[in-house]
Each structure stands twice: as structure tokens, then as C-alpha cells.
Amino acid sequence: MHAWFALAAKDIRLLLRNRGALFFTVGWPMLVAIFFGLIFGGGGGSSRPKVALVVQEQHAATERFAQSVLKLDTLEVERLDAAKAEEQVRQGKRSAAIVLPEGFGERSARTFSGDPPQIELWLDPSRKAERAMIEGMLMKLGGEAMFSAISDPSARQQWLATSRGDLDRVDPASRQQFSDFYDALDAMMATPQASAPTTQGDAGAGAGFTPLAVTAREITVAKRGPSNGFAISFTQGMFWALMGALMSFVTSLVLERMQGTWNRLRSAPLTAGSILLGKALACFAVMLTSLLLMSAVGALVFGVVPHSLPKLLLAFIAAAIAFTGLMMLLASIGRSVQSASGAAWAVMMPLAMVGGAMIPLFVMPPWMLQLSNLSPVKWAVLGIEGAIWRGFSFAEMATPVAILLATGVLCGGLGAWRITRQPA
Amino acid sequence: MIRIDSVRKQFGSTVALDGLSLDVRPGEIFGLLGPNGAGKSTTMALLTGLQTPDAGTVSVLGGDPRNPALRARIGLTPQSLALYEQLSGRENLDFFARMFGLRGERLKQRVDAALDFVQLADRQHDRAGGYSGGMQRRLNLAAAIVHEPELILLDEPTAGVDPQSRNALFDNVLALKSAGRTIVYTTHYMEEVERLCDRVAIVDRGRVLAVDSVPGLLRTYGGVPVLVIERGGRIERIETNDPLRALNEIAAVGPIDTFHVERPRLEQVFLHLTGRSLRD
Numbered sequence: 007m008h009a010w011f012a013l014a015a016k017d018i019r020l021l022l023r024n025r026g027a028l029f030f031t032v033g034w035p036m037l038v039a040i041f042f043g044l045i046f047g048g049g050g051g052s053s054r055p056k057v058a059l060v061v062q063e064q065h066a067a068t069e070r071f072a073q074s075v076l077k078l079d080t081l082e083v084e085r086l087d088a089a090k091a092e093e094q095v096r097q098g099k100r101s102a103a104i105v106l107p108e109g110f111g112e113r114s115a116r117t118f119s120g121d122p123p124q125i126e127l128w129l130d131p132s133r134k135a136e137r138a139m140i141e142g143m144l145m146k147l148g149g150e151a152m153f154s155a156i157s158d159p160s161a162r163q164q165w166l167a168t169s170r171g172d173l174d175r176v177d178p179a180s181r182q183q184f185s186d187f188y189d190a191l192d193a194m195m196a197t198p199q200a201s202a203p204t205t206q207g208d209a210g211a212g213a214g215f216t217p218l219a220v221t222a223r224e225i226t227v228a229k230r231g232p233s234n235g236f237a238i239s240f241t242q243g244m245f246w247a248l249m250g251a252l253m254s255f256v257t258s259l260v261l262e263r264m265q266g267t268w269n270r271l272r273s274a275p276l277t278a279g280s281i282l283l284g285k286a287l288a289c290f291a292v293m294l295t296s297l298l299l300m301s302a303v304g305a306l307v308f309g310v311v312p313h314s315l316p317k318l319l320l321a322f323i324a325a326a327i328a329f330t331g332l333m334m335l336l337a338s339i340g341r342s343v344q345s346a347s348g349a350a351w352a353v354m355m356p357l358a359m360v361g362g363a364m365i366p367l368f369v370m371p372p373w374m375l376q377l378s379n380l381s382p383v384k385w386a387v388l389g390i391e392g393a394i395w396r397g398f399s400f401a402e403m404a405t406p407v408a409i410l411l412a413t414g415v416l417c418g419g420l421g422a423w424r425i426t427r428q429p430a
Numbered sequence: 431m432i433r434i435d436s437v438r439k440q441f442g443s444t445v446a447l448d449g450l451s452l453d454v455r456p457g458e459i460f461g462l463l464g465p466n467g468a469g470k471s472t473t474m475a476l477l478t479g480l481q482t483p484d485a486g487t488v489s490v491l492g493g494d495p496r497n498p499a500l501r502a503r504i505g506l507t508p509q510s511l512a513l514y515e516q517l518s519g520r521e522n523l524d525f526f527a528r529m530f531g532l533r534g535e536r537l538k539q540r541v542d543a544a545l546d547f548v549q550l551a552d553r554q555h556d557r558a559g560g561y562s563g564g565m566q567r568r569l570n571l572a573a574a575i576v577h578e579p580e581l582i583l584l585d586e587p588t589a590g591v592d593p594q595s596r597n598a599l600f601d602n603v604l605a606l607k608s609a610g611r612t613i614v615y616t617t618h619y620m621e622e623v624e625r626l627c628d629r630v631a632i633v634d635r636g637r638v639l640a641v642d643s644v645p646g647l648l649r650t651y652g653g654v655p656v657l658v659i660e661r662g663g664r665i666e667r668i669e670t671n672d673p674l675r676a677l678n679e680i681a682a683v684g685p686i687d688t689f690h691v692e693r694p695r696l697e698q699v700f701l702h703l704t705g706r707s708l709r710d
């Protein structure tokens with residue numbers, strides 16, 4: 007145990023003192039992520055969810071509410087017809103559609119009686135974060151709509167007339183209370199000094215009142231692209247982070263074996279397996295750290311906020327294990343640094359090319375997508391994308407994660423077996 | 431301490447060891463003298479379990495060196511420098527000591543002691559890559575003894591070292607012997623063997639040609655001393671086992687301008703045993 011950590015600590019220290027290796031595991035991936043993110047037009051600071059607004063009736067109150075939704079600066083809203091909105095949500099072009107159905111205006115005029123106005127949200131079931139955010143904003147708008155109905159004189163008169171007319175529908179026990187409340191409100195709001203509504207209104211309304219009822223309709227996204235160009239470029243950058251660490255450790259392992267240090271380690275009371283395990287541990291730690299660093303910068307600076315942090319961590323761990331295994335196998339091929347790193351490039355570049363590290367998976371033609379299944383790079387990219395923007399469930403994550411783990415164990419085992427068999 | 435019996439080791443078609451047998455006694459400095467490719471490093475690799483014999487047996491400290499617990503009692507300085515150039519001298523020793531299971535206070539003490547031993551304490555925080563060749567060789571030795579092994583295997587520890595560093599290394603080796611360690615020392619420099627080793631095995635082509643103390647080897651294989659005299663402008667070489675008597679007899683006949691005695695050296699022993707010179 008102690009020996010593994012000492013071995014790994016030594017390798018990490020060596021990496022930190024090697025400027026070239028450090029650049030290729032941290033600097034270069036970051037440059038790729040930022041540079042290509044800008045090319046993909048990721049910028050624009052548009053991390054606001056794109057949302058469609060569908061209005062299914064003609065009603066003054068509905069229209070007022072629709073205008074307030076359009077004015078929200080936390081969402082990028084466009085007014086579309088129902089079919090178009092549904093299509094765009096299905097295609098992942100918009101995260102959700104806010105639908106104001108028939109009867110919305112009518113119901114919003116009757117604040118304290120009947121059902122609250124209904125709003126439908128059409129969105130993918132995986133978009134839980136967006137759903138909570140949009141619902142919260144709609145509730146706030148609903149509350150504001152009610153207050154503005156009360157404070158605008160003509161709207162208030164209309165609202166009071168409807169409300170008074172509805173008194174017979176209110177629970178008899180509180181009928182008188184509501185009637186008094188409307189009178190008081192009318193008198194109070196008519197006085198010019200009283201410009202702002204007070205919280206008395208809420209007190210009079212009693213418990214259990216909500217300005218809106220939001221129901222969700224699930225629309226599963228057929229083929230989804232990322233919301234932000236940086237989401238693509240940061241995934242590519244993460245591949246380069248894995249690749250940089252892989253190359254650094256292929257070099258360090260081959261170098262170690264060519265120098266006397268390998269023999270000195272082998273002459274210590276350690277098995278060859280545990281020496282290699284120490285190397286693998288260091289490689290894994292460097293890969294994971296580099297990936298976490300990338301995702302932190304991506305999230306904090308470029309708005310690439312992963313859809314699920316635990317899933318992202320899972321994808322990172324699986325990808326780092328796979329690449330550590332590949333590192334071990336590739337290091338067992340060459341007997342010199344040149345031949346080993348040459349072989350590593352020759353193997354990794356085609357895998358990266360078809361694996362979606364250069365050409366994003368979601369723009370690949372079908373035949374290439376088929377081919378990409380053979381590349382472990384694809385599964386690393388898919389796992390990371392799954393956690394960042396594809397909104398994978400844990401069940402959907404299982405395939406890439408399992409393939410990556412299998413790759414890591416098989417390649418790592420084969421590589422270690424080859425290395426320990428080779429004479430010192 | 432060490433018993434190697436009729437060991438054969440082949441790499442592809444190259445026969446590195448061809449029935450090599452050796453016995454090393456506790457507390458001695460045992461030399462392995464032989465030309466390039468004789469099989470010295472291969473022997474060291476067998477002694478540390480890095481290689482497995484194709485035939486024959488290897489026993490070290492009463493066991494098989496492929497057993498890790500036993501290797502904790504052995505220290506090896508590989509022929510090629512086995513150091514991390516990007517780590518400081520101290521970091522190198524600290525790391526290798528950990529690999530031999532040292533921890534905590536004892537780890538620190540042993541690293542300090544090893545640095546002092548090879549006189550690198552003042553440069554301990556500099557990167558090993560920046561050390562001179564001699565300093566790197568000393569650090570290479572320190573890394574082999576940091577865990578206080580009973581058996582120390584030095585594979586050409588003076589390669590590429592100036593005379594001063596070489597003397598410092600000799601002092602280190604002799605100090606280790608005084609401390610009761612057993613040392614196996616390979617080299618192709620006869621002077622080193624003559625100066626350090628209690629017993630020497632002369633190896634060539636994977637076989638031991640002779641084992642004895644240096645005087646013993648010289649007696650058996652070195653041939654007789656040669657008395658060289660110069661008189662009347664002529665140089666005469668007289669082979670004799672008793673140069674003093676021969677000199678007296680000649681001096682009684684007439685005056686001698688100069689004289690000296692050529693004693694046999696290991697070079698002659700090697701020539702005698704193999705029919706060729708050690709440095710070819």
C-alpha cells in the first residue's frame with residue numbers, strides 16, 4: 007500500500023517537474039477547449055436556457071402573462087406555434103416549451119376561486135434542473151401578475167367585478183371574509199398614496215393558495231446537440247488531457263525501464279506488478295485531476311455546466327481507468343521512448359479520429375458512428391457528453407462506463423503481463 | 431552467503447553464463463573481474479532475482495533471491511546510473527528507502543546517514559541531474575546502502591569517475607567492509623581488484639576461470655618475476671623466483687647501471703588464463 011503511494015507520488019512529482027509533460031496534460035487541452043469553443047461559436051455568454059412560448063388562446067390576461075414571460079432575461083424565449091415548439095423541444099433545440107392553454111386567462115381572473123391557472127411545460131424528463139428553474143420563474147410571474155391585476159385601475163375593476171361575481175362559488179364560511187377583503191382592497195388601491203400592494207392580500211387569501219399550477223408533459227429528445235459550443239470543445243479538450251497524460255506516462259514507463267531505475271526497483275522487495283500498479287495509480291490520478299480541472303474551468307468560466315455531477319465523476323473515473331490501461335499496453339510495445347511514443351500516436355490517433363474526439367459524435371454520418379463503437383475514445387467521449395449535456399440516466403451511462411472499465415482492465419492487464427514477462 | 435552452482439543463462443542465441451559457479455563468504459569483498467560481455471552484470475541480475483537461471487541454482491543469504499523478503503537484505507548499484515535526474519539527491523534516497531520498507535524516523539535517519547556516507551549532504555537538495563559524474567556515482571552507491579543491506583552488490587561502481595571520486599568510493603567500500611558487510615564488486619580494472627578485493631573470480635565468456643586471493647592468483651598463474659638490468663648500454667631480462675640473489679650474483683661480476691624488478695600482475699594472470707589481454 008505504502009509503496010504504491012510512494013511510487014505514484016514520485017511519478018507525479020516527476021511529471022510536475024517536466025514542463026513538456028505538464029503542458030500536454032493541462033495547458034494544451036485547455037487551449038483546445040477554449041480555441042475550438044470559440045470557433046464553434048460557443049461564446050455569446052448564452053448559457054440561458056432556450057425556451058419556446060406557446061399561447062393557445064386569445065385573452066387579455068393571457069397576453070399580459072405571455073408578454074411578461076417574453077421579457078424574462080433569465081430565459082431566451084421565442085413565441086412559436088404548438089407544433090413548431092414541440093418539434094424544437096424534441097430535437098433538443100430548445101430545452102422546454104411553456105404552454106399557456108385555453109382557459110388560462112379566464113382562470114387567472116379568478117384568483118381565489120376555482121382552480122388556479124394551468125401552465126403546461128413540455129420538456130425532456132432528464133431536464134430536471136431546467137424544469138425547477140422554469141417553474142420557479144413562472145410562479146414568480148404568476149404572483150406578480152396577480153399583484154399587477156390589483157394595482158392597475160382598469161384591470162383591478164375588471165378583476166374585482168369577476169371576483170365579486172364569483173363569491174357564490176367560494177366556500178360559504180369565508181364568503182363574507184372575501185367580500186370584505188375586496189371592498190377594503192378597492193378602497194385602499196383607489197387612494198393615490200397607496201401605490202404598492204401590501205401583504206394583507208396574502209393574509210386575507212388564506213393558506214393553500216398558489217398563483218399557478220404547472221404540469222409537465224414529457225417529450226423525449228430524439229437527437230440532442232449541446233446547448234453551448236464549449237460543451238463540445240471541452241469534451242475534446244478532455245480527450246487531449248487524457249491523451250497528454252497517456253503519452254507522458256508511456257514515456258515515463260519506457261524511460262524508467264531503460265534507465266537503471268527499473269532494475270533498482272525490481273531489486274527492491276516489490277513485485278513487478280506492484281511497481282506497475284504504482285505507475286498506473288499515478289497515471290490515473292493525473293488524468294482525473296486534469297479532467298476535474300478542465301470541467302471546473304468549463305463550468306465556472308464557459309458555462310459548460312454538467313447536467314449531473316455524480317455522472318460526470320463516474321464518466322471521468324471510467325475514462326481515466328480506460329486510458330491508464332491503454333497507457334500500460336502501449337508502454338509494453340516499444341523498447342525505446344521513440345518507438346513507444348510513435349506506436350502510441352499511431353494507435354491513438356485513428357481511435358480518436360473515429361471516436362469523436364475530433365469530429366463530434368452527433369454530427370457523424372451513420373457509418374462512422376457504427377465504426378466509432380470500436381474505439382474506446384468514443385465511449386469516453388460519450389460518457390462525458392452523457393454527463394455534461396446528453397442528460398444520460400444512470401442506465402444509459404452503464405454502457406460506456408462498462409466498456410471503459412473493461413478496456414482499462416483488459417489493456418492494463420495485458421500490458422502489465424507483457425512488461426513483467428520481458429527481461430530486465 | 432552466496433552460492434552459485436553451475437548456472438547457465440542464455441539470451442536468444444547468446445550464452446551469457448555457461449556453467450558459472452561461485453561461493454562468496456560472509457564479510458569479504460569478492461571481486462568479479464572480466465572483460466565486457468563476460469557475464470558480470472548477468473550474475474548480479476541473478477543475485478537480485480532480476481533474472482532466473484536456465485539451469486543450475488542460485489542461493490543468496492540462504493534463500494532464493496526471487497523471494498521479495500530476502501531482497502530487502504540486499505543492496506544493488508546497477509551498472510547504469512539508476513537515479514531520477516529530476517529529483518534531488520535526498521528525494522532519490524528517500525524514495526528508494528521507502529521502496530525497501532523504511533518509514534518515519536528511521537527513514538529520515540538512514541537518508542541522512544547515507545548522504546553523509548557519500549559526502550553529499552551539502553548538495554542533498556540539488557537535482558541529481560545537475561550532479562557531476564562522480565557525485566552521481568556516489569549517490570548511486572548511497573541508494574544501494576540506504577536500507578542497510580547485509581549484502582551489497584556493486585556493478586562497476588566507478589565507471590566514468592575521476593581518480594579523486596574513485597578514491598572516495600574505495601574508502602566507502604572499505605568502510606562498508608569494516609562495518610561487517612559482504613560485498614560483491616565487479617570491474618574490469620585490475621587495480622581496483624588488487625586494492626580492494628579479498629578474493630577474486632576471473633570470469634570470461636560466462637565461466638569462472640580461477641578464484642583466489644590476488645597474491646594466490648599471481649603465485650599460481652602470474653609466472654615468475656623478471657629482473658631487468660642495464661649494464662654497458664644493454665638491457666637484460668632475467669626470469670627468477672629470487673631476484674635479490676640473482677642481482678647479487680650479477681653485481682659480483684661487474685658494475686650495473688640500473689635495475690628493477692617486474693612483478694607479475696593480474697594482467698599476466700588474465701593473459702595466461704584466456705590467451706588474450708583483458709583490455710582488448
Ligand SMILES: Nc1ncnc2c1ncn2[C@@H]1O[C@H](COP(=O)(O)OP(=O)(O)OP(=O)(O)O)[C@@H](O)[C@H]1O
Nearest residue numbers: 429430441444446465466467468469470471472473
Ligand atoms: N537482457 C539481455 N538480452 C540479451 N542479451 C543479453 C542481455 N543481458 C546480457 N546479455 C548478453 O549476455 C552477455 C553477458 O552480458 P553482461 O552484461 O552480463 O556482461 P558484463 O560482464 O556485465 O559486461 P560489461 O563489462 O560490458 O558490463 C553479453 O553478450 C550480453 O550481450
Ligand SMILES: [Mg+2]
Nearest residue numbers: 470471472509
Ligand atoms: Mg556489466
